[in-house]
Amino acid sequence: MxxxxxxxxxxxxxxxxxxxxxxxxxxxxxxxxxxxxxxxxxxxxxxxxxxxxxxxDPAYTIDLPCAPSGTPFQLRVWHALRNIPPGQPTTYGALAKQLGTAARAVGQACGSNPLPILIPCHRVVAANGLGGFMHASNGAPLDVKTWLLTHERRPD
Known part of the structure; x- marks a missing residue:
């Protein structure tokens, strides 16, 4: 730690x-x-x-100086994640198509995100379910992802 x-x-x-x-x-x-x-x-x-x-307010945009450290590819994925609106998740495949890459590569970049919430990797889900979160496919990480997605879907 x-x-x-x-x-x-x-x-x-x-x-x-x-x-x-x-x-x-x-x-x-x-x-x-x-x-x-x-x-x-x-x-x-x-x-x-x-x-x-x-x-x-899940629509609030967090405004803090931040500097994620990653590869050029990860930075490109993380930049794209910031354009996903709250309450409107997309899939790994759709984001991969937008970026001209593979869904698994997008998933790996999402899992390596050093600034979750600020860079909303939780807004990317699998085509047929929740997908993973923080390189995990079950347990507490998925509970956090579920909480964040539910929080962002709540009515105003």
Whole structure:
């Protein structure tokens, strides 16, 4: 487990955040009940405010300086993920067709996303079901994906 700069409570789990300066570089889903940071700094308070706004309104666009680290292909997939509207998931195959690549490659890039929620990889599903999440095909990761998709589908 990385050394997190902050751990925040979220409705479905805890979130571990890593920063470089004021820039968010990693956001990990941690087990529910992981203790939150007791002395948040300015960047942590800003992240918490942005996430709270999203928890309240799934159409809210989180506005934080962030810098995901990945291969050129991953960065291209992650850029495309940011264009998927909340409540309107797409499939790995449809995104792959849009990017001129294979669905499995899109799935691998989604699973390696270091900034979930900000880069909404949960909005990509399989043609015949939920698909995977965070390189997992069952368990807690899929519970998180299900929670996020349900949250974004709720009526206003």
């Amino acid at each position: 990385p050394a997190y700069d902050a751990i925040l409570a979220a409705p479905m789990c805890s979130l571990g955040a890593c920063f470089t300066g004021d820039t968010l570089t990693r956001l990990d889903f941690l087990p529910a009940g992981t203790p939150a940071s007791t002395r948040p700094d300015g960047r942590t308070r800003r992240l918490k405010r942005e996430l709270d706004a999203y928890w309240h």
